[in-house]
Structure formats: C-alpha cells, structure tokens
Amino acid sequence: MPTPTASRPLLPSGLRLLNLGFGVWTVLVFIFLYLPILVLVAYSFNTSKLNIVWEGFTFRWYADLWSNVPITRALKNSLIIASFTTVAAVVIGTGGAWLLHRYRYRFSRTLQTLICVPMIMPEIVMGISLLVFFTVINLELGFLTVILAHVTFCFPFVLVAVQARLQGLDPALEEAALDLGASPLKAFWLVIVPCLRPAIISGALMAFTLSMDELIITVFTNGLGSATLPTVVYGMAKKGLNPMLNALSAIFILTTIAFVLFSSHLRKLSTR
Amino acid sequence: MQALPSTSANSPHARRPRVWGWVLLAPMIAWLVLFVILPMVILFVYSFCTRDDLGRVVFEFTFDNYRRVGDPIYLTILGRSIAYAALTTVLCIALGYPVAWFIARQREAVRNTLLLLVMIPFWTSFLIRTYAWITILKGEGLLNGLLLAVGFIPEPLTLLYTPFAVIIGLVYAYLPFMILPIYGSAEKLDNALVEAAHDLGAGPVRAFSEVIVPLTWPGIAAGVLLVFVPAIGMFAITDLMGGARVPMIGNIIQNQFSKAFNWPFGAALGVVFTFMFILAYALIQRRGARDPHS
Amino acid sequence: MKLLRILPLLVLAAVFATVARAADKELNLYAWSEYIPQSVLDDFTKETGIKVNYETFASGEEMLAKLLAGGSRYDLIQPPDYIAEALIKNKLLIALDYKKLPNFKNLLPEFTKMPHDPEQKFTIPYMAGTVGIVVNTEKIKEPVTGYKDLFQKKYKDRIVVLDDGRELVVAALYTLGIGLNDITPANLEKARPVLADWFKLIKLFDSDSPKTALLNGDVDLGLVWGGEGAILWNEDKKFQYILPSEGAHLFVDILAIPKGARNQVAAHKFLDYILRPEVSAAISEEFPYTNPNGEARKLLKPEQLANPASYPKIVKKLDTFRHIGESSTLIDELVTDLKNAK
Incomplete structure (x- = not known):
C-alpha cells in the first residue's frame, strides 16, 4: 500500500487546507479526551483522602500503592481477563465477519441480528441470565466465566468493525490469490487479513477497552479471586475513591503511553 | 442508514457455503446459541412467570408482566433514552469523523499510535474518569473557574447535574466507538480518488461531502450501530452526571433485579426491549437489501 | 499490536492465579466491599492458620442474587437486616452454635433479638447505622430538626438524597405518622403528594456517594447514610448530622452462615473473633459506623464516640426495616412515576 504521506505534497491546496482543518480539530478532540485524564493524574497527588476537594500535594499514594494488594491484584485480573477476551473476540469476530461476507448462509440475516443482540441487551439482564446459566451447567464462577461473558459482548464490536471494512474490499483480491494457487485458508491469512488489519486493530482496541471497563456483567459472573478493577473501584466509592486509585490509573496510563510512543519511535529508527 | 453492515451478507460475490463454510462458522454459532440464545430463552421463560417474595421466579404462568410493560410511562422513558442516545450519536459523528479521517491519512506507525491514544484514556476506571469530569464541571470547578477568570461569565454556571453534563459524559464515553470504525473504512481510501474528485472541479468541501463521506458510509453506519445501540441502555452516566433525576430505561430494568425484587417483570422489560431492537434492525436491513444504492 | 506480544506472559499469570486451594484451612467470606479491614483478616489468619477469602459485593441485592443462584459456596455472608429476615424465612441460614461464641455476651442488648431475628438464632450484628439529615452549617443557619425543615421551598436545588425508593418513601410516611413497614397501596397514595413536592426540590439522587456533592458545595443539605455523615463530619465539623424528629431508620449489617457452608467451624471461629472487643474496636477505627459491641465501645476514643453520625442523639425510638x-x-413504581413526571 502506498504511504499517503508520499503523495501528500501533491495534494491540491484546497484539500490541504481541509486536512489542516481536520488536524486542528483532531488536536481539540484529543484535548477533550485527555482533559479528565490530566485532572485524574493531578488529583493523584492530593493529600485529601476523600479526594473530592483539593487540599495539598503529596507522593504518599504512590508509596501506599505498593502495599495495597487487593487493588494491584484487581488490575492484574483485569489485564488478564481483557487480554484473553480480546484474543477470543478478535478470532471469533474477524472469522465471523469474513464468513458472513464470503458465504451466503441460509440464516445470514438472522445471524447478523443475533450477533448485535449482546450490544442491546441490558447488562444486568445479561449478567443475571449468564449467572443462572453457569449455575445450571455447574460451572464454577471465576476467571473462565468472566471471560466467557466478556467475549460475548465484545466480539460483536470486532465483527461490526471488520464488516464495515470488508464492504469496500475488492472481491477480485481473493480470487486472484486463489487463481495463483493459494488455498482458501492461505488466501485468507496472507491476502485478506492484512487488508483488514486496520479494522482488526480497531476492533481489538474496542474489545480490550470494553472488557477493562465492564462492571455489571462482571459482578454477576465473577467468583472468588477474580475481582476486576471496576468491581473493586465501585465498592470503594462508599468509603471515598481515595487518590490511590488515581495513582494506579496514572501509573498504568503513563506507562502504556510511554510504551506506545517508545515502540513507535523504535520502529521509526529501524525502518530508516 | 441504508449501508448498515448487514448488507455485506448480501454481497453479490457471496457464495452458497459448502461443508467448510459451515464448519468454520460452527464455533460462532455455538457461541451465539450458548451465550446469547440460551440466556434469551431463560429470560423469555422468566417473563411469563410469577415471583416469590425474594423476587425469585416461580414457574406459574402469567401474562401480567407484559400487561405492565404496556404502561405508557415505560414508553416515555424509553423515548427519553432513545433521544439521549440519538443526540449522542450525532455529536459523536460530528466530533469523531474529522479525527478518524485525519488519523487515516498518517503513516502507518503514526496511525496505530494515534489510535491507541484515542483508547488509552478509557483504560482507567469509569468511576474515576467520571469523578474527574465532576471536578471539572462542578459549581466551584475548573471550567467555571476558568470562565470566571477570563471574565466570560459574571457568576458560576450550573453545569453539573444537568442534561448538558449528561451529554458531555455520554459523548466522552462513546466517542472512541465512533472514531475507530470510521477510521477502519477511511484508511483504505485512495488519495488519488480524492484528488480526482478535486480535479474534476469539485471544491474541497464538495469533494469531501460528495466523494469521501459516501465512500466511508460503511464505517459511519458501523459507528452509529456501536454508539447508538449501547447508549440506549446506558444509565450510569445519567445517574452520576445528571444526578439520577430522570429515569432511563436501563435504570428501570436494573431496578427490577435489585430494589424492586421483581425478576419476571425485569425479564419482560428485557424481552420487549430486545425484540423491539431486533424488529427495528430487521426492518432497516430489509430496506438496505432492497435499496440498490447501498 | 504490543498487547498481543505480551500475551503469553499473561497466560502464565492466569494459570498461577487459579492454582487449586486447600479447602479445610480456608474461610469463604462474602461481604460488603470496604467493610472489613485487611489487618483484621490478616490477624485472624496469623492466629488460626485459616486463610480468609474475602469476596466482595456492593449491594445487598447483588449478594442475594449470587447466593440464590448457588454458584459459589460461602461459609459466611453479610446481608443487611431485612434481607437476612427473608433468608431466615426461606430457611437459607444455618442456626448458630452459641457454645462456640463466648464473646457473644459483649453485644449491647438492644442489638440482639431484633425484629429480623426475634429468637436470635441465626444472625450476629456486625455494624449498624442510621439514615439522617446532613446540614452544611456554614451555609444553612436555620436549625434543621426533621424532614419538614429539610424539604423547604427555599432549599430548592440544594438537596441531595439517597437514590433509594424505600428510604424516601419511609421518610414521607414518617411525616404522615405512618409506620415505616406499613407499605400498603393506600399508604403509598398518601405519600405520593408529599414525595411529589419533595422531588421538585431535590438537586440529585445518589446512594453510592452522596458526600461528593456536599463536599463539592453543589448542595448544602442531604438525606444520607450515617456512614457518609460520619465521614463528612470527620472531614469538616461544619457538616452536622441530625436524626429526623419525625422518626428515623436504623439498619444493621449482620453476619450469618448460609446453607451449604463447607467450613462451619471456621465460620464460628471468625464470628467469635469479630465479637472480641479489641477486634471490633479496630474495625470502628477504620469504618465510622455504629458499633453494636458494648465492650468495644468502651475502647473507642472520645472523639470517635463524639461523632454525631456514628453515635447520634436518639430523639425517638429507631425502627428497622422489615422484609416487605x-x-x-409498589415503591419502585411510585418512585419511577414521580421521577418521570418531574
């Protein structure tokens, strides 16, 4: 695929202006997205234990974080659950989108609608019905049940994102690969998947985020030792969401951002 | 809306599946049957049951739960939820489309970095993010402080616990789910195409609205689906930032399983809600299939 | 995607996280989150060698749903009083063995044989609290003594209340002189106009953290949990807590052994441990609720006992919620209707 930047200087001036406008807009939207994050990080240095009104500056909460086992364990649980969920959701979602695109099943439309049902189903309804279901089949509540529940509401997001991408896909692409002697599986893996990559990445990001932030379904499907960060945070609201939670979020967010920027910097160096 | 993703199922190049087509699809079908259809069946059965005094289901047939769902009060509440979700969706498109387009025009490494940066704020906890917004919007909050300092307003505005705050909260929560799918379909657009439109005499605005936007319809439609549908059932944001002054359909259903101790009625509401969605979705799909433009 | 690359590590972590547990030296405790200090649990483990698995819930209904589903086996649960009553009625609790609970005598007599467990067979009170009025005395100079002083036109949009239909309905019933457990359609119709007037004045409904809006200064008065009132008072003495003169509601969170508990011996050991004065006092140190343990109260500092929200002045006999x-x-319908009409 040609990199867009290569052709950008050739863009007509009007379009360049449009691009510039969109760039400024994007900066503004990023400010909107990160405004609460800045506040959140700032308040991680608040001396007030209730962390509602600003009182003074301290590093105390970062130190306290090391000794608070439940919170760090909950973050670890959340990451484990979100990672497994993402992988499963991407596999099911991408595969499903491709199959529904390539083949005309007798129940294609019904399937399509069913896939979207987890998005509309109220969380508590899904949480309770899954709780009843897991109990009936005698599956002990824990990591597995939480992951099963999360995959169920995450994979439709991947599927829908990938389908949108597939709609503009040139059908000749797969045929060409098949004509060149590739097996359908190889054609899918080597030709289609790379084409779908932006949508798959989008879908994966959405699935990971949804799983990290889900509260109600998690509450009804988790068991001993599988408490996630949202469930712990929600429980803490009663006593006051103390700045330790902000400190945890701050560390997590900042290391992730540093990691992302650093790795893209590395890649830039290596391609040079 | 004619370009809902569903239409890909009717893609002209789609073939009839042979054995492998079914075998590969089997895991997804199994998943849907186990974790979507079965819970729905449980729900459906519950909705015709009565309850004991703990709210538990007693298997004794009744139609009362559905009779209650027909109460106009639940319709007004559903209408309100839909209105909020629709406004959120429109604002998300307006805010998100340029961002998705801009990200799609970058080099691949930059693209992925920017995409991650769109999502990373949402890896913190919902409650902590929302409390940060409360800090910004409250009477003596940062926004009022800023506006007062600049002399823009003579006295603090009431922002928090108003519909305005609710919309901010909703748009903030759902914006990424609009940006990402649009990005997915904008990324593949060729600059050459855009330039061609321009060369043919279209101004930048016309080239954009008549060439680019239609080509990214699938992405917009997917974004609408991913934002609008979940936003209807959302109530945590309306509770925290709106002060829980008006009920949303999500509150009503949640309450039946908690405070009201009435699982069967909650199930009936859930069933009606889900079937209304299925019906609306099927209608849109059918229209999309008939409309050759898509 | 970087995430995909670190996945194998996470897989390993998950495997370690779910390593099998030995059952007999463990106690599965299902309790409110942020209610039992970690140090109290650690000391119990140090003393007895029994590991406590503390699984948390954030609402009584959530606990009930999971308990009724029977997915996990708990040895000890911590329901609110009115849910405990329902559990007793449905024969879902195991009777206590008082021979194993010598510290039971430490409890104040008014916290035993309460209406939810009149024969005192199944439940041990853990902590108690009230629902009362909080006033920011810097902003509100006039005295507030009851619901009628709270819900006045001049306080429009300056009030936070619990987002809990039953608490609000009960407050309205108190002003009408109706008992708090007399939830009948006729009484609710009488409460309707009272509530309709109140709802016009309320700025926000919040059950999880009503203290937030009070601390932020977005509201100046509130109808809140005693625990919230106690935290507010500790933060700033301008927040005064008052039990309404018309009558107020006392709630007790109890500990009980559910049917199907595997380790009843450990459950009894834990109950007796919690009833020790010094342990109970340590819990009060961390969470400012009303301590039902008379011996423990003797160990509290004067300023703890002075907190008006933890140990309020009781004007009128307090009532507890019964299972209705x-x-x-009916309550849910009424409140939904009123909120929708607003």
Missing part, C-alpha cells in the same frame, strides 16, 4: 416482599414493586 412484593410491596417493593
């Missing part, structure tokens, strides 16, 4: 069963639907 299907009437909760």
